[in-house]
Amino acid sequence: MREFELLDRIFAQNGSLPDHVLLPPGDDMALLSLGGCTQLLAAADSVIEGRHTPRGIDPAVIGRKAVLRNVSDVAAMANARPVATIATVVLPRDITQERAWRLYEGLRDAALAWSAPLVGGDIATTSSEDPCAPIIACVTILAVPLDPSRPVATRAAARDGDHVYVTGSIGGAWDPATGLGRHLDFTPRLAVAQALFRELGDRLGAMIDVSDGLGRDLGHIAAQSRVAIEIDLASVPVTPGCHVREALGHGEDYELAFTARGAVPTWIEGVPIVRIGRVRAGHAGVVALDGARHVDISSLGFEHDGGGSRSTMRPSGGAMGGGVST
Amino acid sequence: MREFELLDRIFAQNGSLPDHVLLPPGDDMALLSLGGCTQLLAAADSVIEGRHTPRGIDPAVIGRKAVLRNVSDVAAMANARPVATIATVVLPRDITQERAWRLYEGLRDAALAWSAPLVGGDIATTSSEDPCAPIIACVTILAVPLDPSRPVATRAAARDGDHVYVTGSIGGAWDPATGLGRHLDFTPRLAVAQALFRELGDRLGAMIDVSDGLGRDLGHIAAQSRVAIEIDLASVPVTPGCHVREALGHGEDYELAFTARGAVPTWIEGVPIVRIGRVRAGHAGVVALDGARHVDISSLGFEHDGGGSRSTMRPSGGAMGGGVST
Numbered sequence: 001m002r003e004f005e006l007l008d009r010i011f012a013q014n015g016s017l018p019d020h021v022l023l024p025p026g027d028d029m030a031l032l033s034l035g036g037c038t039q040l041l042a043a044a045d046s047v048i049e050g051r052h053t054p055r056g057i058d059p060a061v062i063g064r065k066a067v068l069r070n071v072s073d074v075a076a077m078a079n080a081r082p083v084a085t086i087a088t089v090v091l092p093r094d095i096t097q098e099r100a101w102r103l104y105e106g107l108r109d110a111a112l113a114w115s116a117p118l119v120g121g122d123i124a125t126t127s128s129e130d131p132c133a134p135i136i137a138c139v140t141i142l143a144v145p146l147d148p149s150r151p152v153a154t155r156a157a158a159r160d161g162d163h164v165y166v167t168g169s170i171g172g173a174w175d176p177a178t179g180l181g182r183h184l185d186f187t188p189r190l191a192v193a194q195a196l197f198r199e200l201g202d203r204l205g206a207m208i209d210v211s212d213g214l215g216r217d218l219g220h221i222a223a224q225s226r227v228a229i230e231i232d233l234a235s236v237p238v239t240p241g242c243h244v245r246e247a248l249g250h251g252e253d254y255e256l257a258f259t260a261r262g263a264v265p266t267w268i269e270g271v272p273i274v275r276i277g278r279v280r281a282g283h284a285g286v287v288a289l290d291g292a293r294h295v296d297i298s299s300l301g302f303e304h305d306g307g308g309s310r311s312t313m314r315p316s317g318g319a320m321g322g323g324v325s326t
Numbered sequence: 327m328r329e330f331e332l333l334d335r336i337f338a339q340n341g342s343l344p345d346h347v348l349l350p351p352g353d354d355m356a357l358l359s360l361g362g363c364t365q366l367l368a369a370a371d372s373v374i375e376g377r378h379t380p381r382g383i384d385p386a387v388i389g390r391k392a393v394l395r396n397v398s399d400v401a402a403m404a405n406a407r408p409v410a411t412i413a414t415v416v417l418p419r420d421i422t423q424e425r426a427w428r429l430y431e432g433l434r435d436a437a438l439a440w441s442a443p444l445v446g447g448d449i450a451t452t453s454s455e456d457p458c459a460p461i462i463a464c465v466t467i468l469a470v471p472l473d474p475s476r477p478v479a480t481r482a483a484a485r486d487g488d489h490v491y492v493t494g495s496i497g498g499a500w501d502p503a504t505g506l507g508r509h510l511d512f513t514p515r516l517a518v519a520q521a522l523f524r525e526l527g528d529r530l531g532a533m534i535d536v537s538d539g540l541g542r543d544l545g546h547i548a549a550q551s552r553v554a555i556e557i558d559l560a561s562v563p564v565t566p567g568c569h570v571r572e573a574l575g576h577g578e579d580y581e582l583a584f585t586a587r588g589a590v591p592t593w594i595e596g597v598p599i600v601r602i603g604r605v606r607a608g609h610a611g612v613v614a615l616d617g618a619r620h621v622d623i624s625s626l627g628f629e630h631d632g633g634g635s636r637s638t639m640r641p642s643g644g645a646m647g648g649g650v651s652t
Contacts, residue, residue, distance in 0.1 A: 001417060001426045003449055010430055017443050020409065030445035032410055034470055038364045044447045044466065046414045051453050083346065084358055086370045088464040090416070091327060100327045104336055117343050119356035121370045123329055126460070127377050133459075134452070138414040140370060140466035144360055 026224065027154050028076035028209060029143065041080050041143040041152065043073040049134035054179035059099050061184050062137050063087075063106025069211070070141035071114045071188040072254045076209040078153035078197040080143040082116035082190075090136040093125045103135060114190070116141055146194060153197065153207035153258065158225035162205045162259035164277040167192055167268075170214050170255060171247025172239035183252035191269040193256055199268070205259035205279070213249040215300030217257055218286045222298060225259075228282035231297065233290045237274045248288070249300035352550065353480050354402035354535060355469065367406050367469040367478065369399040375460035380505035385425050387510050388463050389413075389432025395537070396467035397440045397514040398580045402535040404479035404523035406469040408442035408516075416462040419451045429461060440516070442467055472520060479523065479533035479584065484551035488531045488585035490603040493518055493594075496540050496581060497573025498565035509578035517595040519582055525594070531585035531605070539575040541626030543583055544612045548624060551585075554608035557623065559616045563600045574614070575626035 007026075014024035022039065023031035029043040047066040049055060067085060074082045087107050091100055100123075111118040126133035145152060167189050174181035189209070196204055206221045214236070222229045238247045259279050266273055286298035333352075340350035348365065349357035355369040373392040375381060393411060400408045413433050417426055426449075437444040452459035471478060493515050500507035515535070522530055532547045540562070548555045564573045585605050592599055612624035 001421050001423050001451070003451075006423060006426050006430070006449065009427065013434065016438070017445070018441075021443055021445050025444075025446055030410070030412070032445065032468075034360075034364060034366070034409065036364075038360060038362075040360070040366065040468070042410065042412050042446055042466075042468065044412045044414045044464075046416065046448050046450050046464070048416065048450055048452065051450065083360065084356070084368065086356070086368050086466050088370045088372045088414070088466075090372065090374065090462055090464075095327050097327050097332060100332050101335065104332070108339065112342070115344075117347055118351075119343070119347050119358065120351055120368055122372050122464070123332065124372050124374055124377065125327070125329075126374065136416055136462065138370075138372070138416075138448070138464040140368075140412050140414075142358075142366070142368065142468075 023152070023154060028073040031152060037148050039145050039148050041074065041077055041145070042140060043070060044138065044140040045069040045073065046136060046138040048136050051134070053184060059103035059135055060106030062135055063103045064110040065184055066137040066139040067107055067110035067114065067116070068186060068188055070139050071116065071190055072209040072211065074141060074143045075188050075190040075193040075256060076153070076207050077143070078193045078204060078207050079145045079147055079150055080152060081146055081194070082114055082141055082143045084119045084142045085111045085116045086140045087118055087121040088138045089121070089123055091123065091125050092133040092135065093127065095135070103137065107137065107139070114188070146197065153204055155206050155208050155221050156224040158206035158221050158227050158259040158279045160227060160279060160281040162261055162279040163264070163275050164218070164229055164231065164257065164259050164279060165264060165273050165275050166210065166214065166237065166255055166257045167271050167273055168255040169237045169239040170210065170253050171242035171250045173250060173252040183254070186254045188254060189256045189271065192271050195268045196258065200260055200264065203261045205261070207256060207258040210253040210255045210257050211251060213251040213300055214253065214257060215248040215286060215297035219298030221257070221259065222284045222286050226284050228280045228284065229277060229286045230280060231277035231286060231288045233288045235274065235276045237272065248297055349478070349480060354399040357478060363474050365471050365474050367400065367403055367471070368466060369396060370464065370466040371395040371399065372462060372464040374462050377460070379510060385429035385461055386432030388461055389429045390436040391510055392463040392465040393433055393436035393440065393442070394512060394514055396465050397442065397516055398535040398537065400467060400469045401514050401516040401519040401582060402479070402533050403469070404519045404530060404533050405471045405473055405476055406478060407472055407520070408440055408467055408469045410445045410468045411437045411442045412466045413444055413447040414464045415447070415449055417449065417451050418459040418461065419453065421461070429463065433463065433465070440514070472523065479530055481532050481534050481547050482550040484532035484547050484553050484585040484605045486553060486605060486607040488587055488605040489590070489601050490544070490555055490557065490583065490585050490605060491590060491599050492536065492540065492563065492581055492583045492602050493597050493599055494581040495563045495565040496536065496579050497568035497576045499576060499578040509580070512580045514580060515582045515597065518597050521594045522584065526586050526590065529587045531587070533582060533584040536579040536581045536583050537577060539577040539626055540579070540583060541574040541612060541623035545624030547583070547585065548610045548612050552610050554606045554610065555603060555612045556606060557603035557612060557614045559614045561600065561602045563598065574623050
């Protein structure tokens with residue numbers, strides 16, 4: 001199963017959706033009209049033990065990461081604040097009460113901390129046929145626009161002439177040997193995104209959270225905005241100890257990449273904002289300028305299918321529909 | 327892991343939820359205030375291949391059932407109509423593109439048919455360690471009140487003097503030998519519930535969808551309404567070929583059980599409505615009158631933990647929070 005092929009088939013169905021779906025599958029979140037001027041944003045993302053976290057980890061870490069990934073999707077819409085989460089968990093049949101409770105605590109505490117209280121969900125256990133079944137936490141997050149009279153920041157809003165920016169630093173979010181790293185406990189860039197929305201107004205263009213890998217995520221912006229993106233490789237803020245080429249495809253950064261016109265602050269909410277390139281009219285794609293060389297980096301990053309190069313720890317999940325950035 | 331014990335611990339946390347959570351975990355759906363008079367209902371439910379459906383079944387059946395279970399939760403709130411679904415799916419690593427697509431088609435078609443278009447979600451694959459991993463479909467459903475000025479039908483609204491009713495017939499929804507049966511393709515009682523809401527007004531009391539088993543589900547109403555429920559066993563509409571005692575605990579009926587005062591139609595929207603008992607002040611519980619005998623049936627039905635009596639095909643999942651009725 002090639003996930004992006006499946007997603008393309010799914011996105012091709014968007015035309016059959018009813019009119020109250022204002023932003024269909026294919027962005028970080030879906031946007032719905034609930035009648036009048038009331039709008040609702042929704043996304044979902046899952047965390048599978050042994051796939052997005054190491055096996056045998058404290059289940060609270062699994063629950064927390066499942067919430068944080070979703071909050072990162074809310075951030076990527078800029079004009080949004082979370083209001084609630086709903087979780088479905090699938091538990092190994094022989095899980096102890098205490099480990100199941102830890103999973104709940106991880107979900108509950110992260111959800112409350114991000115003003116997205118856990119309001120419902122479902123618990124199911126796997127069948128006894130499957131002795132090594134993992135813990136799975138699927139979280140749906142709901143959000144509302146900060147200002148319903150203004151648009152949310154989609155992936156399709158990059159314009160010729162915008163500059164391209166990234167928050168924080170890229171790469172090194174997880175250790176390929178152990179699966180540990182900051183991808184298990186990060187600060188979604190919600191405050192940064194909201195501040196950018198307020199400060200830049202309509203100078204803010206497209207936005208996405210960096211979860212698949214910066215190259216691939218900028219590729220989503222390029223494809224959906226139908227623009228060419230050029231990156232100066234030397235300007236990408238790389239986490240110390242990482243090589244830039246690896247960092248671009250590493251994934252799980254949970255930083256923001258966005259485009260904007262005019263002046264953009266170099267720090268917001270204590271987080272550095274670095275200009276890394278520009279948007280031009282032209283063939284949709286992402287090209288990195290590496291000295292004199294031009295390298296297509298729009299497919300650098302995870303494809304979350306069954307045929308990837310990492311068989312055990314592959315931190316990211318895949319976006320279906322308006323759901324998820326990763 | 328005893329699921330209902332875990333749920334009780336979770337429901338005990340409801341007091342820490344913020345004020346915009348109008349109906350916290352513990353009912354068929356959660357109810358949120360989005361500001362002003364805008365209210366939103368949310369629930370989630372999952373279907374696991376080999377647990378809630380037979381193994382190796384057409385994946386479209388898995389997707390469809392995951393949506394239908396959620397629509398049944400919307401029905402159970404009476405004053406509600408679905409607006410959207412979000413799905414996270416966990417796929418075996420070696421699933422074919424065609425089977426993955428069938429899962430999507432099952433989700434999409436059922437969602438559109440019930441006016442709850444699939445607007446987003448997530449695709450993840452299990453790790454290669456797990457060769458017999460099942461298909462898992464987790465669906466969140468969103469709904470809005472038909473009339474925001476009136477309450478939704480909760481499990482806590484049964485009153486001394488109400489009569490108890492059930493729609494359709496109980497029992498025989500699945501074949502223990504094959505796992506097949508009408509639980510794989512049923513008509514959620516949404517139109518019936520909406521018609522009851524409109525016709526009975528505030529004479530409608532508590533409502534729940536029958537998924538765990540009629541005994542246990544009436545037990546939820548009794549516990550949350552703090553009332554005693556008496557059932558006339560002879561009056562329960564049992565599916566032909568089933569014995570009433572088995573039918574009460576069979577589960578997966580996806581009918582409605584509700585309480586009401588005054589006259590109630592015997593048919594609504596082509597579905598029979600049968601009076602099966604009454605609500606009295608008293609110790610919370612459900613007693614069946616079987617001739618001269620009184621039998622406590624409030625624990626007849628599925629507990630969806632790891633220690634049940636059926637190891638492979640156990641159709642129901644378990645409700646966490648405002649999520650799910652089953």
